[in-house]
Amino acid sequence: MTSKRQLRIPATYMRGGTSKGVFFRLEDLPAQAQAPGPVRDALLLRVIGSPDPYGKHTDGMGGATSSTSKVVIISPATQPGHDVDYLYGQVPINDAFIDWSGNCGNLSSAVGPFAIANGFIDAARIPDNGIVTVRIWQANIGKTIVAHVPVAGGEVQETGDFELDGVTFPAAEVQLEFIDPADDGEGEGGAMFPTGNLVDELDVPGVGTFKATLINAGVPVVFVDATALGYDGTELQGAINEDANALGTLEAIRAHGAVRMGLVADVAAAAKRPLTPKVAFVAPPKDYVSSSGKPVAAANIDLLARAMSMGKLHHAMMGTASVAIATAAAVPGTLVNAAAGGGTREVLVFGHPSGTLRVGADVAQVDGKWAVTKAVMSRSARVLMEGAVRVPGDAF
Structure with missing residues (x-):
């Protein structure tokens, strides 16, 4: 029996708010997985370790909970006035599909730091010490998120004294603004309340x-x-x-x-x-x-x-x-x-x-x-591990 070698795909494992997930630059994915579809989904499912009938994600990067079974793809902005596109996938533990229907507000706090650290932001905009404002296009739902990311010594500041309930250790605060976050669709009584009723x-x-x-x-x-x-x-x-x-x-x-x-x-x-x-x-x-x-x-x-x-x-x-x-x-x-x-x-x-x-x-x-x-809240984010994930070559 012959088998394909494992692929090595650059990736970063990040916590954002009370969630964590595997972050990729779009350009680092295998060519056949750079477009939406079953090939991409199969690859990312294997990265996380789903579907897992044991419910443990032992053979993948997932954490066997909804908060820790997530993937993110970051790419250059396709929309004017934005810095990056942010695509989020929620990976079920026991099912063989990825839900791309929404956003993860917690992982949104890690997108700005990832963008800065991975060269998506012009170096001239990054001060030695201060705040970098990153405009994010949330590609799943077509909305803008503005992240205010602290930097120290010209790099993303990850440590600090900001405490977030649900996260064990303090870190640096990342302020998020969700711009015009209501649905743009036309419901019976308006987009925000699809039925037109408050109750x-x-x-x-x-x-x-x-x-x-x-x-x-x-x-x-x-x-x-x-x-x-x-x-x-x-x-x-x-x-x-x-x-x-x-x-x-x-x-x-x-x-x-x-x-x-x-x-x-x-x-x-x-x-x-x-x-x-x-x-x-x-x-x-x-x-x-x-x-x-x-x-x-x-x-x-x-x-x-x-x-x-x-x-x-x-x-x-x-x-x-x-x-x-x-x-x-x-x-x-x-x-x-x-x-x-x-x-x-x-x-x-x-x-x-x-x-x-x-x-x-x-x-x-x-x-x-x-x-x-606009809706506003604060979260924190930090890199847990960076390098590459390994995926069997016949996984997709």
Whole structure:
């Protein structure tokens, strides 16, 4: 039996926010994998180690969770006024496909640092010490992200004292601006709220009827009240991920929400699009203890939020879902706004399983329709390993 040698592909393993993934320059991929399609997907699946019926990613770079099974491709900008194109792929653990339908807000914080370190930014723009502003074209969803990346000694500053709940060690702060993050599509009542309603009645056969806020800002999200699910919003991963009935209920809500939002034609199609929409539940502030054992006081947060990612409760909060939370909280009448106490707000702090996060959004009504111009948050990022990944030559 003959076999092909392993290929050596330059790559960087990076943490961005509470996620990590394998970053590639487009030009470093094998020629036949530089264009979208099954060849590229097969290669990247093998890099991560999916599909893995054991659910461990032992033979790949994946971490066997939705937060750590990701790939990123960076290339020169195709859009005027931008520095790089950023393409993100979410890799399921047990399935043989890659979901390219959305963005990863957490890994967005690593794109600017990667671009600077890999020569995508003109050296004349990089000071010895200061901030480099990197304009990123998020190619999956056609949106602009502006990253403000600290540099020291002419190189990306990765260490610092910025602490992010859900990440063990402090690092340098990277500020992100998500510009015009709502969907550009035309829904019944406007792009941000695809149905035209701030709250819908979502009928889920065999499960029940739920009040839901369906919003597309940062990422499509189906928001429901925690109490409607029998929760109080302080749940940690074990309470949801070890309960098969809970997982089934939340996935059913997500699938029917996807249909109502016009993202898929039917419920069956939602299974082939696990990355989006997200489903999340919210509740008013309440004291709880985070997964790290740190107390979170109700007095220090505006609301509680928990979100599902790839069929499991996320250990912290997805960056894109944070954009949706900030946006929905700023619009009076949504379930998220109600959980936060109503009124108007540009900035809020919400509690998630790992702790808290501060986010902000600028919203306004334009011709009777709600729109969001910008959402802002801070993350951190750093290189974990750089060099090359090895992939069997017959893997794609």
